[in-house]
Amino acid sequence: MSIEAGTTMDLGDAERVHRRDGSAVLRVSEAEARDLAGDPDNPDDDERMILNMGPSHPSTHGVLRLMLEMEGETVLRTKPIIGYLHTGMEKTGENLTYLQGPTNVTRMDYAAPLFSELAFSLATEKLLGIEVPPRATWIRMLMCELNRVASHLLFQATNGMDLGAVSMMIYGWREREEVLRFFEKVTGLRMNHNYIRPGGVAADLPDGWRDDVRRLLDLIPPRLDEYDTLLTGQPIFRERLQGVGVMTPAEALALSATGPILRSTGYAWDLRRDEPYLAYDQVDFDVLVGTYGDSFDRFAIRLNETRESLRIVEQILELMPDGDYRTQDKKVTPPPRARIDESMEALIHHFKIFTEGFHVPEGEVYVAVESPRGELGCYLVSDGGPNPYRMHIRGPSFVNLQTLPHLMEGGLIADAVAVISSVDPIMGEVDR
Amino acid sequence: MTTAVPETLSRGQRVMHLGPDQLFATASGLRDDGFLTAVDVTAVDYVAHPGRNDLPADVTPERFEVVVLLHDHQRCERIRLRVQVPEGDPAVPSLFDLFPGTEAMEREVFDLFGIVFDGHPDMTRILLPEEWEGHPLRKDVDTGRIPIQFREAPEPR
Numbered sequence: 278m279s280i281e282a283g284t285t286m287d288l289g290d291a292e293r294v295h296r297r298d299g300s301a302v303l304r305v306s307e308a309e310a311r312d313l314a315g316d317p318d319n320p321d322d323d324e325r326m327i328l329n330m331g332p333s334h335p336s337t338h339g340v341l342r343l344m345l346e347m348e349g350e351t352v353l354r355t356k357p358i359i360g361y362l363h364t365g366m367e368k369t370g371e372n373l374t375y376l377q378g379p380t381n382v383t384r385m386d387y388a389a390p391l392f393s394e395l396a397f398s399l400a401t402e403k404l405l406g407i408e409v410p411p412r413a414t415w416i417r418m419l420m421c422e423l424n425r426v427a428s429h430l431l432f433q434a435t436n437g438m439d440l441g442a443v444s445m446m447i448y449g450w451r452e453r454e455e456v457l458r459f460f461e462k463v464t465g466l467r468m469n470h471n472y473i474r475p476g477g478v479a480a481d482l483p484d485g486w487r488d489d490v491r492r493l494l495d496l497i498p499p500r501l502d503e504y505d506t507l508l509t510g511q512p513i514f515r516e517r518l519q520g521v522g523v524m525t526p527a528e529a530l531a532l533s534a535t536g537p538i539l540r541s542t543g544y545a546w547d548l549r550r551d552e553p554y555l556a557y558d559q560v561d562f563d564v565l566v567g568t569y570g571d572s573f574d575r576f577a578i579r580l581n582e583t584r585e586s587l588r589i590v591e592q593i594l595e596l597m598p599d600g601d602y603r604t605q606d607k608k609v610t611p612p613p614r615a616r617i618d619e620s621m622e623a624l625i626h627h628f629k630i631f632t633e634g635f636h637v638p639e640g641e642v643y644v645a646v647e648s649p650r651g652e653l654g655c656y657l658v659s660d661g662g663p664n665p666y667r668m669h670i671r672g673p674s675f676v677n678l679q680t681l682p683h684l685m686e687g688g689l690i691a692d693a694v695a696v697i698s699s700v701d702p703i704m705g706e707v708d709r
Numbered sequence: 710m711t712t713a714v715p716e717t718l719s720r721g722q723r724v725m726h727l728g729p730d731q732l733f734a735t736a737s738g739l740r741d742d743g744f745l746t747a748v749d750v751t752a753v754d755y756v757a758h759p760g761r762n763d764l765p766a767d768v769t770p771e772r773f774e775v776v777v778l779l780h781d782h783q784r785c786e787r788i789r790l791r792v793q794v795p796e797g798d799p800a801v802p803s804l805f806d807l808f809p810g811t812e813a814m815e816r817e818v819f820d821l822f823g824i825v826f827d828g829h830p831d832m833t834r835i836l837l838p839e840e841w842e843g844h845p846l847r848k849d850v851d852t853g854r855i856p857i858q859f860r861e862a863p864e865p866r
Contacts, residue, residue, distance in 0.1 A: 300830075302812070302830075302831075304830055304831035306833070306839070359835065359836065360834075360835060360836040360837060360838070363836040363837065365845055365846075367821075367846060368845055368846055368852060369852075372852060403720050404720070406720075530745045530746050530782065531745065531746070531808060531809050531810060532809055532810040533746050533747055533748060533749075533808065533810030533811070533814075534810070535748075544782070546782050551782075551785055552785060639761065639762060639763065640719060640720060640763055641719055641753075641763065641776075642719065642720045642722065643722060643749075643778060643787075643789060645748075652748065654748065654749060654778070656749065656751055656776065656778075658753050660757075660758040660761070666753070666757075666758055667753045667754075669749075669751045671748065671749040671751075671778075675813065675814075675817075676749075676810065676813065676814070678813070679809075679810060679812060679813050708836060709836075
């Protein structure tokens with residue numbers, strides 16, 4: 278950890294009072310904001326203004342709307358206004374069976390859909406008390422790490438675009454598309470895969486998957502070096518990011534920030550290493566931390582995490598075990614098609630699983646995985662029936678969005694775009 | 710730290726069961742103990758599932774349950790606080806002063822469940838429009854066809 282020993286991670290009481298009273302968060306309704314802005318016709322009353330940004334702004338990554346209290350070009354307070362994509366997915370999840378659940382949660386974080394599926398499936402399996410075969414675990418790891426690569430490439434693309442490096446957008450999308458092409462081959466879809474399901478994965482890896490992955494491993498690292506040349510070393514790009522949107526580790530912990538935002542402050546925390554799930558304890562990788570907690574650190578962490586993910590993928594190629602890709606528990610996994618013609622029990626199991634769904638023992642559980650944006654948790658409550666009684670997803674984008682006003686406080690309006698971009702919120706997950 | 714709070718294990722995860730009046734003191738004690746982060750705040754409406762069996766004997770089940778997840782990164786420990794909230798007075802103290810990160814999550818619970826967090830600096834809706842009626846994640850709100858509750862929505866033809 279790059280933090281000096283003995284540094285307190287507690288925010289302190291004085292700082293907490295500041296959060297409430299003189300906070301960077303603008304906590305007013307729209308009517309009050311109108312009063313706050315003063316009289317536009319009075320030339321003496323022009324010190325403060327309220328600027329509305331979004332919801333349909335190219336730099337707000339979807340439909341994020343910000344209400345900015347400005348003094349000149351300086352941002353004083355910010356109010357993120359969200360909910361434009363709210364479709365009640367947690368309510369929908371209560372009306373779907375556990376087997377249908379992944380189709381729902383996969384639509385939350387549309388840039389990293391496999392992670393929501395994974396969190397939901399792990400939570401269901403924990404309630405069921407079943408183990409998935411090793412091959413399923415390793416396939417999940419392979420797919421998730423490639424998904425992390427795709428998601429971080431998308432971040433490189435949009436971060437470059439937001440800061441005026443428009444060619445970067447084309448490059449980032451280009452490489453991401455290569456990964457998505459592999460996903461399409463494995464899962465049938467580029468996005469919203471419904472591939473990771475309770476009990477394992479939907480299908481085994483296709484023939485020749487090693488060649489495809491090997492091709493990605495040959496293709497992407499040199500391109501990442503090109504990004505380094507294009508962005509990391511470029512003075513204009515650095516100037517726009519360095520020292521912009523700074524956060525300390527104590528602030529990040531108090532604001533519940535996770536993922537690259539927490540790591541950029543120098544706090545080495547990665548669920549894959551610190552609370553290992555799947556088989557992450559059997560692969561070798563580094564947790565990357567920043568030093569200054571600024572937007573540049575967040576950019577650099579994501580760029581280098583892409584390399585670490587590819588390093589993990591390389592090891593998975595060596596270590597991928599043979600065997601089943603889903604559990605053989607007949608109550609959870611539908612029987613193979615051929616068995617249905619021969620066996621009455623197989624037919625019954627098939628019918629029960631796809632009409633009623635399988636019953637999950639009563640209880641509640643919380644499972645967290647490290648998504649590209651931070652801790653993605655799934656809180657599941659079962660009443661013993663075939664549908665979750667309550668399904669809650671702790672979306673890292675939703676929580677990380679709270680850091681936005683604090684990162685932008687006292688900064689310039691032009692830097693607001695850089696800060697939003699470096700937080701990398703996916704609005705589908707924010708609003709759910 | 711008060712030790713009167715009953716604690717159970719749910720699938721190997723530590724769970725504390727409390728009433729609304731114990732929440733702030735317990736959370737405060739846990740924060741001083743090293744749990745610096747409130748990872749998540751959510752709620753469950755148990756009206757359709759009254760006979761739940763995972764509560765200790767001395768805890769009276771109520772309709773709502775506010776679930777707070779605390780995390781100690783240094784020791785890699787997690788703890789879950791399940792707060793029983795009665796239907797007649799759905800209110801719990803806000804944890805904003807202890808964990809500023811709960812601001813958005815408490816607003817979400819208020820928005821979707823109608824549970825009020827006393828002492829929250831901005832207890833307003835966060836996901837739904839301000840003039841929305843009802844709290845959709847409550848179990849007595851049915852899915853299916855609901856009236857369109859948006860300003861300037863055209864009249865049904």
